[in-house]
Amino acid sequence: MMMNESLKYQIALTLIEGIGAVQAKILIDHLGTAEAIFKAKKKELSLIEGIGEYRASQIKSFNNFSEAEDEIPFLEKHHIQPLFITHKDYPQKLLHCYDAPTMLYYRGTADLNHKKSVSIIGTRMNTDYGKQITELIVEELQSQNVAIVSGLAFGIDAIAHKAAVKNNLPTVGVLAHGLDSIYPLQHKSLAKEMLLNGGLLTEFRQKAKADKHNFPRRNRIVAGMTNATIVIETADKGGSMITAELAYNYNRDVFAIPGKITDAKSSGCLKLIQQNKATLFTSVNQMLEELGWYEKLKPLKKQRELFIDLSDDEKIVIEIIKQKDVVSIDEIYLKSNLSSSSVAAAILNLELQNVLIGMPGKMYKLA
Numbered sequence: 001m002m003m004n005e006s007l008k009y010q011i012a013l014t015l016i017e018g019i020g021a022v023q024a025k026i027l028i029d030h031l032g033t034a035e036a037i038f039k040a041k042k043k044e045l046s047l048i049e050g051i052g053e054y055r056a057s058q059i060k061s062f063n064n065f066s067e068a069e070d071e072i073p074f075l076e077k078h079h080i081q082p083l084f085i086t087h088k089d090y091p092q093k094l095l096h097c098y099d100a101p102t103m104l105y106y107r108g109t110a111d112l113n114h115k116k117s118v119s120i121i122g123t124r125m126n127t128d129y130g131k132q133i134t135e136l137i138v139e140e141l142q143s144q145n146v147a148i149v150s151g152l153a154f155g156i157d158a159i160a161h162k163a164a165v166k167n168n169l170p171t172v173g174v175l176a177h178g179l180d181s182i183y184p185l186q187h188k189s190l191a192k193e194m195l196l197n198g199g200l201l202t203e204f205r206q207k208a209k210a211d212k213h214n215f216p217r218r219n220r221i222v223a224g225m226t227n228a229t230i231v232i233e234t235a236d237k238g239g240s241m242i243t244a245e246l247a248y249n250y251n252r253d254v255f256a257i258p259g260k261i262t263d264a265k266s267s268g269c270l271k272l273i274q275q276n277k278a279t280l281f282t283s284v285n286q287m288l289e290e291l292g293w294y295e296k297l298k299p300l301k302k303q304r305e306l307f308i309d310l311s312d313d314e315k316i317v318i319e320i321i322k323q324k325d326v327v328s329i330d331e332i333y334l335k336s337n338l339s340s341s342s343v344a345a346a347i348l349n350l351e352l353q354n355v356l357i358g359m360p361g362k363m364y365k366l367a
Contacts, residue, residue, distance in 0.1 A: 004072055009034035010084040011068035011205070014103050018058045024102040026050045028085060038062070074206050080179055081106045089113070091225040097250050099220060101203040105179055108199015110170035112225065114147035116293055119222045119247070121240045122156025122232035123265050130233040130265065131159050133257055137230065138163035140284040144293055149174065149226050151218060152187055152200075153239075156232045161190060164198070171198040174225075176210045176218035178202065183210040216242055223247035228291060231256045231278060234268035241268050248277045253291060255281040310355075313338055313346040318355070321366055329362040 013034045027037045030048050045056035083090045083104040091112040094100040148164040150157040152173035164171035171194055182188045223246035234240035247254050256278035259266025272278035288294035320335050321327045350356040357367050
């Protein structure tokens with residue numbers, strides 16, 4: 001009963017006219033709980049910077065607690081977890097966003113604070129290329145157990161969710177409406193599959209419809225709750241560009257898939273790259289390195305396995321490079337006592353076997 005009482009105040013806080021996510025966060029920082037906000041004196045509230053006289057009056061005159069109470073049986077019936085901004089299971093990455101939602105509603109099994117997570121977004125009218133790239137990226141992320149977040153929309157969103165389900169990766173759909181419905185309706189069965197290893201997340205209460213103004217609010221959650229955002233295909237205006245801009249402003253890594261300059265569905269990605277708001281995406285490995293997620297194989301173990309097939313010249317080159325992180329071609333010539341043609345042949349074979357990596361300035365290092 002006590003839990004329901006505090007939940008009533010938490011939901012009610014989101015119902016006060018003039019108190020949005022930004023103001024609610026200010027109030028919580030000052031007073032700690034939703035209940036404390038409602039029980040504070042008007043003067044105390046009005047003196048809080050960013051609240052003032054008008055908003056203090058709105059809080060004190062609020063009396064629509066019945067609407068908040070009506071929400072609780074619905075949450076209990078459908079096993080929906082209410083996540084107030086101070087809840088331990090609230091997506092912690094969102095807390096770094098100035099306009100983090102005061103209240104979230106979650107139905108699912110995935111951890112919303114998964115160690116590695118990316119948002120995959122794009123046009124509703126994808127090309128075959130966009131579909132292939134999305135499926136390939138998700139498949140290659142399987143080895144890293146990366147959680148996939150998107151908006152359950154037609155096109156790239158749905159392709160990303162389906163690929164995650166297929167590859168047994170946790171996937172969360174962020175909705176622009178309440179959890180009493182699914183929009184678009186065609187994704188109802190996909191949403192059910194996602195609940196088994198993922199979930200559905202929203203800041204909207206039951207009966208809230210997928211109105212146009214709800215989508216930018218949904219997009220800020222998609223942008224803010226993950227480590228990075230990947231933009232697959234998008235025109236230079238629309239929801240995906242809004243999400244990418246939000247992710248950039250939240251200091252998240254943004255990656256964009258390049259495309260033909262004549263392709264309208266690539267114009268948004270190219271614009272993000274041109275404006276330095278997104279990194280040009282070339283491969284999953286490149287992205288993993290950028291994010292610091294790439295776990296390199298231990299080179300010595302790899303080399304020992306390959307030594308059986310190495311020539312004497314190749315072994316000499318390897319031993320020289322093992323002594324330093326990076327070695328120049330001249331140093332290899334000097335220390336090996338081999339002819340220049342023997343060194344060149346050894347290096348070429350080692351590169352082909354992925355034992356050596358060539359670097360600018362004729363420098364070499366072990367893979």
